[in-house]
Amino acid sequence: MPYSEGFHYYLTCIDIFTRWPEVIPLENQEAATVARAFYTHWIARFGTPLRITTDQGRQFESCLFKQLNNLTGMNHLRTMAYHPSANGMVERSHMQLKAAIKCHQNNLRTETLPIVLLGIRAAWCDDVKSTSAELVYGEPLRLPDEFLTSKDNAAKFDDAAEFIKDLRHHIQQIRPVNGTRHGEKKNFVFKDLATTEYVFIRHDGPKNGIQMLYDGSYRVISRNKKTFVIDIKKKKVRVTIDRLKPAYIIVDDHSKEDISREIQTSTPNTITKEDQRTRSG
Secondary structure, rough: OOEEOOEEEEEEEOOOOOOOEEEEEEEOOOOHHHHHHHHHHHHEEEEEEEEEEOOOOOOOOOOOHHHHHHHOOOEEEEEEOHHHHHHOOOOHHHHHHHHHHHHHOOOHHHHHHHHHHHHHHOOOOOOOOOHHHHHHHHHOOOOOOOOOOOHHHHOOOOOOOHHHHHHHHHHHHOOOOOOOOOOOOOOOHHHHHHOOOEEEEEOOOOOOOOOOOOOEEEEEEEEOOOOEEEEEEOOOEEEEEHHHHEEEOOOOOOHHHHHHHHHHHHOOOOOOHHHHHOOOO
16 A cells, blocks of 8 residues: 555454454564564454464564464464465455545545444445444444434343343354355366376466466375475475366387387396307307
8 A cells, every 4th residue: 555654564354253354554564563563453452363364475474473373372374375365355355445445535544544444344244144343342333423223222231241141142143154255266177187297387476478377397296175285396385276287298109219228228138158149150
């Protein structure tokens, strides 16, 4: 995002269960800054998450962030390179944030951000049949110039203990659901990937005019339904299956003859006296 009030970077977090979003302005993207922001704005407010999924950025792969994981007991999961759909909920939230911020004429993004987040947290989510704020706080947020909670509903729980009991009962009935992915395209997967020994990898990095679409071929070390472990320059690299296509290594007749010829020349034959013959017979 553009520079605003000394901030140029933003750390975005979203809870996969409640869909609660957090956007934290950062002065830089150093490991210490990112780790401190996540600890202060998320862990200190909502507690330690069981699992956290990030990209493979240097700030998340630093020793400091690993120490934070060990200290809090988080299970750190990483998305694979050039595969943003692995953390698709965060990527879709970025599109929603940018579209909402563009609707405001204020050039100071840090001033626009709070009201945008308020609208997102109070918006109805059809996947969970609720708003993210209601799942976090137990009741809808009171928006500016609106009184969504009537006096009758407010007076329903005069006893705090009764309110907590009822809230706990309803929260226990909530179960996480998978989010809908509208317009998602199914990736084509080659059937021969289940048995091939070598593969090509689609080049998703920067391309020049003569850059080939695929790199390789590379030897397959192991595989599962979603990812392959490939031997690239004697280094094990995990790649998603939608970036791969099978490589067919053809051995022609000439190469077979060369191989057999090399085998014959490499194994000397022992000649006995009985096999020796002269010109005269």
